[in-house]
Amino acid sequence: MTKAVAFTKMHGAGNDYIYVNTLLYSIPDPSEASRQWSRPHFGIGSDGLVLICRPTTADADYRMRIFNADGSEAMMCGNASRCIGKYLYEKGLTTKTSIRLETASGIKVLNLHLNTDDSRRVDSVTVDMLEPRLDVAEQYDGTRTDGTFVSMGNPHFVIFADEVPTTPVLTERGSALEHDKAFPQRCNIEFAVATAPNTFRTRVWERGSGITMACGTGACATAVAAITTGRADRSKPVEIVMDGGTLTIEWRSDNHIYMTGPAAFAFEGTVDLP
Known part of the structure; x- marks a missing residue:
């Protein structure tokens, strides 16, 4: 029998992803799920799939896995991490306004900015994106000089x-x-x-x-x-x-990059596993 999974569609400045709480739902093949669910017209439509998971280290509160629309797994997404902060707080999964999020590129600290009139709502999030690196040999061979x-x-x-x-x-x-x-x-x-x-x-x-x-x-x-x-x-x-x-x-x-921006809910629903 096909299993239905509850999802939440969110976006950070229009960068939209499908969010699934894997503490409640298992996604056996997230790459294929991302490919199918992300398709405009034929699926939910999105830039990819984000899984909210238990951390693998005691140093983090939650873990994020992110899959692009083509099914490839990404290391990090700043917009998605802001959305996770809003999701966790507004859905009552945490009361913290500073959340440590484990990602494939390290633990990112999310600082939530609450609405001044309604402390149950998150207006924006600042993410400590850690230090930038300008020369990573395994990712760039230096032959292009136009950027x-x-x-x-x-x-x-x-x-x-x-x-x-x-x-x-x-x-x-x-x-x-x-x-x-x-x-x-x-x-x-x-x-x-x-x-x-x-x-x-x-x-x-x-x-x-x-x-x-x-x-x-x-x-x-x-x-x-x-x-x-x-x-x-x-x-x-x-x-x-x-x-x-x-x-x-x-x-x-401190040589860290700090990014501040909005996060917003779009809609929720259920979808069948591929």
Whole structure:
């Protein structure tokens, strides 16, 4: 008999995922579930599948696993981690406003900002994204010089342009660059345009998902690239304006990147396992 699974659809600045609480439901083949459920028109439609799990270490409160729309498992997603913070708090799974979330790229601390009029609601979340890395040999061979490589636990290549690419251009260039031989593990691609001091309009081609409305790690990578190339001032927050909304990035004195942005529920339902 096919088993029905309860899911929650959430988005962070338009970056939308299907969330399943694996403390209640087992997903035997999350890669196939992500492929089937993420399909527009034929499934729920999303950028991928996020599993909320028990941690494997006592240092974390919960664990996140994330699968792209093509079924590949990702190491980290900033937007998804913010959504998990809202999910855990508003569904009563925790009363903490500082949550330690285990991911494939380390433990991330989620600091929840509650609504001033209703403390049961989370308005936004700040995520400690840890330290950026600019030279990771196994992820980037250094042969491309038309952008800046930044690892936020997952690989990003940021290209600064004179104008924001149209969707056809983003699709063509993003797809080609994702699979470029310079990136042995494939890569997330960002195209950024400076629109004001410390403000960048950015579009994203996400590894394994294609064009997404926003990318939290991509916003962090864009800010790091802008600062390291002299396009932004590290002493001030950097605003990254994406298709689905704006994320605020800070590169603080502890060398960690802090990302602040919204998280929102879309709808809930049940779906059959593939």
